[in-house]
Amino acid sequence: MRIICPFCGERELGEFTYLGDAKPQRPAADAGEDAVYDYVYLRDNIAGVISEYWYHGGGCRAWLKVTRNTLTHEISAVEPAAGAGAAKVGA
Amino acid sequence: MADFSWDIRSPLDRALVAGPYGAQGEAGVSLTEIRNFDLVQVMARRGKAGETIAAAKARLGAAAPETPKAVSIADATVIWSGPDQFFVLSKGGKHSIDALASVFAGSASLSDQSHARALISISGDKARAMLAKLSSIDLHPDVFGVGAAAATSMDHTSVTLWRGDDRNGQAVFNLLVFATFAESLWHTILDSAAEHGVTIGHSEDLA
């Protein structure tokens, strides 16, 4: 498997570290225990297209948001994660 | 208060043995460690990438690379190291961190890496064949020409790799590696190069 880093170009998997699902958003401070529990522990086990975080630690050290099909490993999009670099901000 | 006497030595001081290594005959790979350089990491602050580029241009007379490239100017090389960040590699203090601090004040954060990296220059007929065993980057001249650069990994070790100006008609690959990983990577490079025959040296001159 290879990932096309938007900064570096196409690179082998070994240069990247997997974080996981990019969907969970930190709940508001007053959202309550259930929302925090959900955010910290509960994940969907998606068979299909998922948006997930990868770290290009063996390269440019940017966080990336990768859209990947868990059934085929096909990657349909890679974009910088929010805050990567000083100027580029992803969704 | 205790007195300290710091003896500044290359991280490869122990491992590097100048002279021939590996297969006999004409060396296919030439390894030269470059010592005593100034290396400053420049990282643009949030929203200040444009100002950082402008400051670099005003100071160095060349645009700092915004893609994986290395730009040579008269007395320095500016090497891309990640999004909105680059290295300034030079000698003799002209572009040391003290000299650059005021240039990037307010636009970028600087970090002195002069003693935090080892710099290895690799050339020779078999340089690319040797590197192919360590790197997954396509180093074919059609793809990785003079001035191409990459932040990548070799033997699980983060490196900054770029192609300098050709020397004697041969490609020159420059490698910056963390000081504490330099000896490990050095041995891996020697293992990879041994079959081609190696000539080893060190130099104070930036190519």
Ligand SMILES: [Zn+2]
């Ligand atoms: Zn990258």
